[in-house]
Amino acid sequence: MRRIAGALIGVCAYASVASAGPGDSCAVAAHLVHADAALPRVAAAIKAKNLKVVVAGTGSSTLPGANGAAAAYPARLEEALQKKLPDVKVTIISLIKSRQTAADMAAEFPKVLATEKPNLVIWQTGTADAMRGVSTDEFQVTLEQAVGKLRDGGADVIFVNPQYNPRSDAVIGTAPYAEAIRWVALGNAINLFDRQAVMRQWGELGTFDLLAATKSLDTAANVHECIGRLLAHLVIQGLAVNGGEDQKDKKSQ
Amino acid sequence: MPPSVSSGRDLRLDLFRGLALWLIFLDHIPSNIVNWITIRNYGFSDAAEIFVFISGYTAAFVYGRAMRERGFIIAGARILKRAWTVYIAHVFIFVIFMAQIAYLTTSLDNPLYSEEMRAFDFLQQPGVALIEALLLKFQPNFMDVLPLYIVLLIAFPLVLWLLLHWPIVALVLSVALYVAVQHFYWNLPAYPTGTWFFNPLAWQLIFVVGAWLGVGGADRIGPLLRSRYVVGAAIAFLVLALMVVMTWYFPRYAVLIPKKVQDLIYPIDKNNMDLLRFLHFCALAILTVRFIPIDWPGLKSRWLRPAILCGQHSLEIFCLGIALSFIGHFVTSEFSRSILMQVTISALGILIMIAVASLITWYDNVEGRGSGGRSKPSQADLAGGEA
Numbered sequence: 001m002r003r004i005a006g007a008l009i010g011v012c013a014y015a016s017v018a019s020a021g022p023g024d025s026c027a028v029a030a031h032l033v034h035a036d037a038a039l040p041r042v043a044a045a046i047k048a049k050n051l052k053v054v055v056a057g058t059g060s061s062t063l064p065g066a067n068g069a070a071a072a073y074p075a076r077l078e079e080a081l082q083k084k085l086p087d088v089k090v091t092i093i094s095l096i097k098s099r100q101t102a103a104d105m106a107a108e109f110p111k112v113l114a115t116e117k118p119n120l121v122i123w124q125t126g127t128a129d130a131m132r133g134v135s136t137d138e139f140q141v142t143l144e145q146a147v148g149k150l151r152d153g154g155a156d157v158i159f160v161n162p163q164y165n166p167r168s169d170a171v172i173g174t175a176p177y178a179e180a181i182r183w184v185a186l187g188n189a190i191n192l193f194d195r196q197a198v199m200r201q202w203g204e205l206g207t208f209d210l211l212a213a214t215k216s217l218d219t220a221a222n223v224h225e226c227i228g229r230l231l232a233h234l235v236i237q238g239l240a241v242n243g244g245e246d247q248k249d250k251k252s253q
Numbered sequence: 254m255p256p257s258v259s260s261g262r263d264l265r266l267d268l269f270r271g272l273a274l275w276l277i278f279l280d281h282i283p284s285n286i287v288n289w290i291t292i293r294n295y296g297f298s299d300a301a302e303i304f305v306f307i308s309g310y311t312a313a314f315v316y317g318r319a320m321r322e323r324g325f326i327i328a329g330a331r332i333l334k335r336a337w338t339v340y341i342a343h344v345f346i347f348v349i350f351m352a353q354i355a356y357l358t359t360s361l362d363n364p365l366y367s368e369e370m371r372a373f374d375f376l377q378q379p380g381v382a383l384i385e386a387l388l389l390k391f392q393p394n395f396m397d398v399l400p401l402y403i404v405l406l407i408a409f410p411l412v413l414w415l416l417l418h419w420p421i422v423a424l425v426l427s428v429a430l431y432v433a434v435q436h437f438y439w440n441l442p443a444y445p446t447g448t449w450f451f452n453p454l455a456w457q458l459i460f461v462v463g464a465w466l467g468v469g470g471a472d473r474i475g476p477l478l479r480s481r482y483v484v485g486a487a488i489a490f491l492v493l494a495l496m497v498v499m500t501w502y503f504p505r506y507a508v509l510i511p512k513k514v515q516d517l518i519y520p521i522d523k524n525n526m527d528l529l530r531f532l533h534f535c536a537l538a539i540l541t542v543r544f545i546p547i548d549w550p551g552l553k554s555r556w557l558r559p560a561i562l563c564g565q566h567s568l569e570i571f572c573l574g575i576a577l578s579f580i581g582h583f584v585t586s587e588f589s590r591s592i593l594m595q596v597t598i599s600a601l602g603i604l605i606m607i608a609v610a611s612l613i614t615w616y617d618n619v620e621g622r623g624s625g626g627r628s629k630p631s632q633a634d635l636a637g638g639e640a
Contacts, residue, residue: 036507058368059367059368059371060365060366060368060369063364063365063367064364064367065364068364098368098371099371127368127369128368131371131372132445132446132447133443133445133446133447133448134446134447135438135440135447135448135524136520136522136523136524137438137520137522137524137525138438140520140522163365163366163368163369164284165366165369166283166284166582166585166586166590167357167366167369167586168366168369168370168372168373169283169284169394169582169586170350170353170354170357170393170394170579170582170583171354171372171373171393171394172369172372172394173394173395173450175283176450176523180520182501183519183520183521184519184520186500186501186507186515186519187512187515187516187519189508200284203590204590210363210365211363211586211587212363213359213362213363214362214363214364215362215364216364217364219363219365220363220364220365223365
């Protein structure tokens with residue numbers, strides 16, 4: 001009963017924030033960027049005025065060239081988040097290396113947790129695994145286990161799924177991996193930044209021309225700017241969500 | 254004494270295989286709005302289960318008769334010949350795929366996608382990619398169903414022999430292999446790394462169950478399948494599955510599923526054909542058998558004729574569907590992503606599939622092969638009810 005009431009409250013809260021998007025230029029339908037789970041460790045860090053975020057990911061979390069990293073979404077997220085939390089010290093630590101599979105990154109996490117003590121890990125994954133043909137089952141088990149360790153180590157988790165790219169769809173099927181990510185997110189009360197759906201909508205609305213063949217970084221930088229801002233929006237939204245994996249576990253005991 | 258095979262052609266098989274072929278075509282055009290009508294969005298299983306199951310059923314039906322009438326060697330040779338034909342079809346599809354890729358790479362350059370570009374690395378060693386494709390190890394996106402089918406057919410002479418002589422042993426072995434795979438994760442290797450998307454060692458279960466039903470199993474468990482309790486359980490299962498699936502689209506209701514249940518059912522694995530997918534398919538099949546009798550007059554109506562025609566030429570139409578989905582995906586991603594275009598492409602593709610199926614039927618009739626199940630035994634292999 002309480003759970004149903006919680007769901008109803010969730011729906012009402014959802015309806016009311018629908019219009020509070022981050023700036024018009026990045027606008028997507030509100031349900032595409034929507035916090036479904038609480039971020040208790042982030043909330044505690046914000047109270048302590050010091051928020052450390054690790055972004056773990058592969059090539060699609062950065063941009064090529066000398067200014068690539070500064071234009072990519074982790075840096076944009078840092079700026080956007082700092083703006084939203086003016087009296088908190090926001091630090092983003094980048095753990096980005098091309099071609100890392102989920103298992104590669106998961107192997108790095110214990111060290112990162114020990115040295116950096118992040119409050120939030122934004123985990124972009126799926127593409128490298130799809131390209132290497134890691135079994136989706138194995139991929140999912142890796143995520144499940146890593147998520148538990150990250151939380152025990154004091155970090156909330158936000159998943160970022162593969163990019164939308166209709167061209168590479170012809171060769172690599174990221175869809176099953178995106179699905180695996182969604183399942184782990186659902187099963188463990190983790191927020192998912194559905195980059196695939198967001199970018200698809202940008203493509204459909206004509207916000208960005210994602211298919212132009214170009215060497216220029218302009219569109220790519222704008223896309224990453226928007227991803228950074230939407231991610232910041234998601235983090236702030238997550239702070240307002242009540243209940244999470246901890247409360248849920250208590251309830252079931 | 255081998256079990257008897259019911260005579261006469263079951264048009265329901267053709268109908269649903271035809272429908273499955275349409276759904277597979279639609280599902281293979283990524284981000285196609287029409288995908289929303291396909292069954293994978295409303296339950297655990299999808300068109301792949303239907304296709305593999307019916308293929309098993311018809312293979313057993315056609316070759317089972319051949320094996321009884323002409324012996325193991327002749328029937329076995331026919332099955333292997335069929336596997337060869339499917340292999341050729343797979344290679345043909347691969348050539349179409351390479352043509353598309355060759356075009357795409359000229360327009361791929363974009364800093365946003367430098368990571369995804371690497372998926373095309375195999376083009377730097379096209380010779381290796383070709384050989385790996387010929388060895389069925391290199392299976393680009395959506396080219397994974399036919400390799401499964403080829404492996405299943407290669408093993409089928411022995412499986413069929415066993416099914417005709419000791420059906421229960423065959424079933425037990427099939428289930429045992431399936432269970433072992435769930436436990437030990439056996440699978441065939443793929444190129445460049447990883448394993449097959451459709452694990453033949455797991456998916457054989459639905460093929461063998463279909464085959465068992467095709468050589469007499471259906472007569473044995475028919476009354477059980479029609480029992481009120483079984484039908485009720487199937488309906489309940491489908492409703493529950495629908496509710497679970499809905500939480501994937503509306504994640505905020507996911508909390509309504511108790512954590513313990515979630516831990517139990519997720520992940521629902523497609524590679525190894527999760528038990529839930531299998532059960533979901535069984536539930537669908539039970540309801541189909543219960544509510545659409547074999548002599549249902551609708552099966553003769555001209556509205557269902559197009560789907561039946563496609564189902565009767567499944568290999569040709571399957572390959573055509575894959576090729577069309579490449580083209581459809583190409584057009585929707587390169588020229589227009591509008592909803593109108595997606596709907597047009599989907600409708601046009603299905604119309605082409607119907608037209609080609611009609612053409613093949615017409616040709617078969619002209620050549621005197623007929624499209625029913627009554628063709629001469631020597632031509633069972635060419636009959637419409639192709640495996």
